[in-house]
Amino acid sequence: MVLVVEVVLTAMDHLASSVAETLRTNYCPANKAIFLAVLGGIVAASCAIGIALMGRGYTARVAGTLLVIFAVGGAALDLFGFFGCGNRIEPGLTWDWPW
Amino acid sequence: MIPWHVSAQYCARQGATEYLEMWALLLVFAGGAVLTRKASRGVSGAFVGFAVLTGVLGASMFYGCSMTAASEQGMTTDLPHATYTILRCLGYDVRYLTNSWALFAVSCAGAIALLIFGTIRWKRAARAYAFTGSALLTVAAFVFAFFLLFGFSWCSSSRLF
Numbered sequence: 163m164v165l166v167v168e169v170v171l172t173a174m175d176h177l178a179s180s181v182a183e184t185l186r187t188n189y190c191p192a193n194k195a196i197f198l199a200v201l202g203g204i205v206a207a208s209c210a211i212g213i214a215l216m217g218r219g220y221t222a223r224v225a226g227t228l229l230v231i232f233a234v235g236g237a238a239l240d241l242f243g244f245f246g247c248g249n250r251i252e253p254g255l256t257w258d259w260p261w
Numbered sequence: 262m263i264p265w266h267v268s269a270q271y272c273a274r275q276g277a278t279e280y281l282e283m284w285a286l287l288l289v290f291a292g293g294a295v296l297t298r299k300a301s302r303g304v305s306g307a308f309v310g311f312a313v314l315t316g317v318l319g320a321s322m323f324y325g326c327s328m329t330a331a332s333e334q335g336m337t338t339d340l341p342h343a344t345y346t347i348l349r350c351l352g353y354d355v356r357y358l359t360n361s362w363a364l365f366a367v368s369c370a371g372a373i374a375l376l377i378f379g380t381i382r383w384k385r386a387a388r389a390y391a392f393t394g395s396a397l398l399t400v401a402a403f404v405f406a407f408f409l410l411f412g413f414s415w416c417s418s419s420r421l422f
Binding site: 177178181182184185186188221224225228231232235239242243246 | 263267270273
């Protein structure tokens with residue numbers, strides 16, 4: 163009985179490891195450096211445009227503030243997903259752009 | 262068991278486009294609420310309502326995906342069948358839900374805006390165009406709401422499992 167339980171638990175551990183590995187390899191960037199550079203560029207450009215808009219009228223100030231919030235929030239979401247990637251990627255399920 | 266954050270990070274990557282779309286939509290509605298606050302409290306309130314609903318739907322989709330991602334890959338789940346079905350339907354086809362919701366919300370907002378425009382404009386032709394456009398957008402909103410609810414109901418009916 164103990165042996166059966168151990169076999170089942172071992173199988174479950176293997177399954178959990180396999181699934182975790184799948185989740186860490188799907189939809190990951192093929193090249194992490196390029197991905198981070200593109201993401202950083204987009205965030206920097208969005209923040210620059212947003213800050214430039216803030217110096218104008220009321221409507222432009224609201225739009226600029228929202229653009230900065232969008233860029234920061236979007237980058238946070240992308241980085242959250244990005245840091246969940248393991249050391250290898252699943253071919254055919256790559257994620258090469260921040261969007 | 263798979264740690265929750267592993268599934269959540271997988272979902273953030275898998276549905277990045279859709280979650281960014283929902284984030285943008287939420288901010289556009291929030292901006293609309295701020296900009297129309299002084300002009301019309303009712304319109305501003307409607308924008309706030311759409312922003313809140315967008316946030317709730319986006320968060321629900323993310324939660325649904327993260328709670329069912331591991332079991333979609335073959336792991337067992339402790340969730341009751343009904344709960345699992347709802348969560349899976351929220352998190353499985355986020356593109357369909359996002360696009361349906363975006364089209365519905367934008368149609369509603371456009372219909373409201375044109376209705377107000379038609380009310381405050383005194384030229385007959387402009388009013389006619391505004392009211393006609395508002396009516397058409399209202400019909401479109403009903404169509405998109407139908408697709409949104411039909412898709413979710415179809416998935417929830419367990420026909421696909």
